[in-house]
Each structure stands twice: as structure tokens, then as C-alpha cells.
Amino acid sequence: MSENKKADKIVGVKGMNDILPADAPLWELFENTVQSVLKSYGFQQIRTPIVEPTALFARGLGEVTDIVEKEMYSFVDTMNGDQLTLRPESTAGVVRAALEHNLTYDGPKRLWYAGPMFRHERPQRGRYRQFHQVGAEAIGFTGPDIDAELIMLGQRLWDDLGLQNIRLELNSIGNADERNRHRADLVAYFEQHKDLLDTDAQRRLHTNPLRILDTKNPTMQEMVNGAPKLLDYLGEESRAHFDGVQNILRHNSIPFTINTRLVRGMDYYNRTVFEWVTDQLGSQGTVCGGGRYDPLIEMFGGKPTPACGFAIGVERVLELMKANGEKFDPNQCDVYVVHQGEQAQLRAFVIAERLRDAGLDVVLHCAAAGAGGSFKSQMKRADASGAAYAVILGEDEIAKGMASVKTLRSADTANNQTEVEFDAVPDYLLDQITCGDGCDHPEHHHLH
Structure with missing residues (x-):
């Protein structure tokens, strides 16, 4: 294949559909x-x-x-x-x-x-x-x-x-005997009205006449309604x-x-x-x-x-x-982990695994083609994920042995971020998310 020639796109088989993540x-x-x-x-x-x-x-x-x-x-x-x-x-x-x-x-x-x-x-x-x-x-x-x-x-x-x-x-x-008696009378009835039978019905007349009763052809309805009824047999x-x-x-x-x-x-x-x-x-x-x-x-x-x-x-x-208007929670996860720098990335993996051990669904930010890795771009992805919380790790957090936990679904944007020690992050988030039997947060339901 020449370098300039684009490969032909292969598409799915007609009538065999993909079920996509949104569905x-x-x-x-x-x-x-x-x-x-x-x-x-x-x-x-x-x-x-x-x-x-x-x-x-x-x-x-x-x-x-x-x-x-x-x-x-x-x-x-x-x-x-x-x-x-x-x-x-x-x-x-x-x-x-x-x-x-x-x-x-x-x-x-x-x-x-x-x-x-x-x-x-x-x-x-x-x-x-x-x-x-x-x-x-x-x-x-x-x-x-x-x-x-x-x-x-x-x-x-x-x-x-x-x-x-x-x-x-x-x-x-x-049973078969009852259907056979009905079938004989049914075939005789349809033969009397052969001029009203469509091509499908004529094909089925002697092989599968019961199926003629199931026809959707409007011109045959009145005739079919008058056919012998199996219940009578x-x-x-x-x-x-x-x-x-x-x-x-x-x-x-x-x-x-x-x-x-x-x-x-x-x-x-x-x-x-x-x-x-x-x-x-x-x-x-x-x-x-x-x-x-x-x-x-x-x-x-x-x-x-x-x-x-x-x-x-x-x-x-x-x-x-x-x-019926069925609505679905778009959430990919409970927690999205954001990080910047080599040490922060290593710590992010540890925290993400501990959160999963605690039963939470976690997405850890990984490098994406054509996308920046800045905190701003990562936080956009965190918000789009539907996560309830973001865990943020940067140079400042690593130096202090802390992680920042940000509430992504809070109306109070001024007080929605707190610092938590590394080892305490799973317990802190678990306590926030499973906030008692009276919790009415839809994003917490799968944990109750």
C-alpha cells in the first residue's frame, strides 16, 4: 500500500448493531x-x-x-x-x-x-x-x-x-389431532376464497396454513376473520x-x-x-x-x-x-484522580487502588492523545466523568504528604476543597459518600 493511500474503512455487518457505552x-x-x-x-x-x-x-x-x-x-x-x-x-x-x-x-x-x-x-x-x-x-x-x-x-x-x-x-x-381437523377445514375455507389470498398466503396454503391467520395484509382481514377457529376444535x-x-x-x-x-x-x-x-x-x-x-x-x-x-x-x-423516559446516571465513577508530576503520578496509583479496595469506582487520569495534561484540562475531564469527588495530587501536596479532595457536585464552590493525609483519603471519601442510611444523594446509592 502506498504511503498516500488511505486504508478502506471497514464497517459493521448490516443489521448487526454495536451497543455503545452510552446505551x-x-x-x-x-x-x-x-x-x-x-x-x-x-x-x-x-x-x-x-x-x-x-x-x-x-x-x-x-x-x-x-x-x-x-x-x-x-x-x-x-x-x-x-x-x-x-x-x-x-x-x-x-x-x-x-x-x-x-x-x-x-x-x-x-x-x-x-x-x-x-x-x-x-x-x-x-x-x-x-x-x-x-x-x-x-x-x-x-x-x-x-x-x-x-x-x-x-x-x-x-x-x-x-x-x-x-x-x-x-x-x-x-394438540396435533385437533389441529389436523382444524387444518383440513381451514385449507378448504381458504381454497374457497383463493382469489383473496396474497402470494405469501398461497405459498403457505398447503404447507403452513395456520400462518395465514397471522397475516397483516389489510385486504385479507375480513376473509381471515371468518375462517374456522381452532378453539372450536x-x-x-x-x-x-x-x-x-x-x-x-x-x-x-x-x-x-x-x-x-x-x-x-x-x-x-x-x-x-x-x-x-x-x-x-x-x-x-x-x-x-x-x-x-x-x-x-x-x-x-x-x-x-x-x-x-x-x-x-x-x-x-x-x-x-x-x-417511557427512562433516565440513566451518566457517572463513570465516584472519584476522579488528578495528578501532576512523576512522584504525584506514582502516589496517585497507590491512592486509586486503595479507593477501589474500599469499594469505590475510580478513574485515574491517564495521558490522552491530543489532550493537554494541565490541571485545568484534567479537571474538565474529572467534571465530565460525572464523579462526585476529585482527588488532586501535585508538587505542593506531595511535599506536605497530603491530597486535596474537591467536591465536584457542590453548590458551595467556596468551601468544596479540603486537604487530607494520603493514608486517610479512602476513609475520608468513604465517609463522605456513604453518609448514612438517610442519604439522598443519587451518586451514593450503589454504595448503600
Whole structure:
């Protein structure tokens, strides 16, 4: 490369977004809240690989689903010829792990996961090619009670996040026999109205007709509303299960709407299906989808084992949190350490480590490209860091064996600096920051 030629800039993959430091507090708040809620219901975390055998998703999701047909990032491992796929969802991987490691040998398991998923879709608001999900899977539970518990867990999460414009839609898709009877009548109904079906619906008519019920095409709505309803095909057991879920939700004052068009395109779902939806995100209005998938473990070669779960679209929930006016503390640290001169720098490192030993978050000023190292420029950085205090070390302080401690968030600028002996700085600052149970300083909250 010639000296004058500038290297081409490499940018990220379309639809796979960077999460920048300014957004990190929002993600951390969400992740901490989710982890706390899941733990309060007895769920344990499981972490499965991002890459799985392609056959796992083809078998679990169904060969004719949109995900398997056109959305999966699949490739051949050039080292050994294995067919591999970046996971488009996590339920199949969690069930694979539970079966492979015999996790339910000593009883049912409540599991949860979090991480990135990958689908080759057209990127738009709330829908990305790398996106993040948090999910819960309850494996080995047979009754309607676990379905209701998962829904109530979701309600608690929205409450803890302060989100109010999310509503619950509920349906039952019965068992395979009930769906087959409904499917036959559904196909016959759609064939009678074939002139109204769009290209997608015609493609799905004989492969996945349930998905036609989920169409957003406005010209098809009236026709689809008149289609046979799966609820009318439920047998006694399926109906009793669905009634059981509703009874628990009503008894706990969880509002819901029965949406008879709520279906699943994946082969492994049965009985209860539910979605948490919002009107605040345009076309990507589903923030959490879930339901029961009793057949899946047997489809993967295990003994028949009931299961139920949900997955939350993290980016969509974060959009709602932003719309809700969620505010975040920009503070990088509690204390910013400013220094001038070689001896002061050495002492600054010692004091910074002692402050960290005391549980404080500390930024020690280090030389920056193109930036001056004067006290004035360092104090500007200290102020911008959001720190509550600056510790200042210069030649005068070193000569006296003292450090200057400056309060950066005080209205009283005339009396906001004091000198403290080197060894006493950690205790002094800790006393200032953790100033009693009645402290109402927001910058001190993480220390109480």
C-alpha cells in the first residue's frame, strides 16, 4: 500500500448493531431486572452455544417455516464438513442441552437464558439480523399452573421496569389431532376464497396454513376473520387445560384478551400460546411470545416430556423503556484522580487502588492523545466523568504528604476543597459518600 493511500474503512455487518457505552446503562438495568425477577421464581441460568447443528432447527422448527426456509445463517464447517447454523432462537438449543445432559433426571427444571440470535431478515426498527432474547423454559411440568406462572412472571417484569402499555393476548392451539381437523377445514375455507389470498398466503396454503391467520395484509382481514377457529376444535382435555390457565390469571387479576388468530408457525407448539404486545413499536408490536411445546423433546429423541416457555425481544423492550423516559446516571465513577508530576503520578496509583479496595469506582487520569495534561484540562475531564469527588495530587501536596479532595457536585464552590493525609483519603471519601442510611444523594446509592 502506498504511503498516500488511505486504508478502506471497514464497517459493521448490516443489521448487526454495536451497543455503545452510552446505551450500556439501559441494557444493564434491563438485564439486572430480568435476572432478579427470574431468580425470584426459582429459574436457573443455562448458557448454550451460539452455533448448533443445522438439523436441530430443521427438525424442531419445521422444514417449511420461514425461519428454516430463508432466514437462517447456515454454513458448512470447512474443517470437517459439518452443517452448522447460527441459532435463530434458543428453545431448541436449551431442549437439546437438557436432553443431552439428562437435566430432568431428578425432577422438572426451570431454566432461563439470554444472548444473541441471528436471522437474515430485512432490518427495521425492532427487527435486526443479530438481535437479543431473554427466555425461560420450564421443562417437565404438565399442568396449566406453569403456563400461568410464566405469564405472571412476565407481568412482574413489566411492572418492575415501569412499562404499562403492554397487553396480554392468549389462545390455545390444542394438540396435533385437533389441529389436523382444524387444518383440513381451514385449507378448504381458504381454497374457497383463493382469489383473496396474497402470494405469501398461497405459498403457505398447503404447507403452513395456520400462518395465514397471522397475516397483516389489510385486504385479507375480513376473509381471515371468518375462517374456522381452532378453539372450536378443542377436545375436553385441551379445553380444561386452557380454562385452568385462565382461572389462575383471573384469580391473580392479570388482564388478558383471547385472540383466536394467535398461532405458531413452529411444529413443536401445542395448547397454550401467548403474546405480550404493544402499540408503541409500529409493526413489530410483539415484545414477548411463548407457549407450551410438549412434543419437542420426543421429536429430539427423548422420552415424552412436557414443557412451556417464552422469549422476550430485548431490543423491543429497550425501545419501550426509552419511550417511557427512562433516565440513566451518566457517572463513570465516584472519584476522579488528578495528578501532576512523576512522584504525584506514582502516589496517585497507590491512592486509586486503595479507593477501589474500599469499594469505590475510580478513574485515574491517564495521558490522552491530543489532550493537554494541565490541571485545568484534567479537571474538565474529572467534571465530565460525572464523579462526585476529585482527588488532586501535585508538587505542593506531595511535599506536605497530603491530597486535596474537591467536591465536584457542590453548590458551595467556596468551601468544596479540603486537604487530607494520603493514608486517610479512602476513609475520608468513604465517609463522605456513604453518609448514612438517610442519604439522598443519587451518586451514593450503589454504595448503600
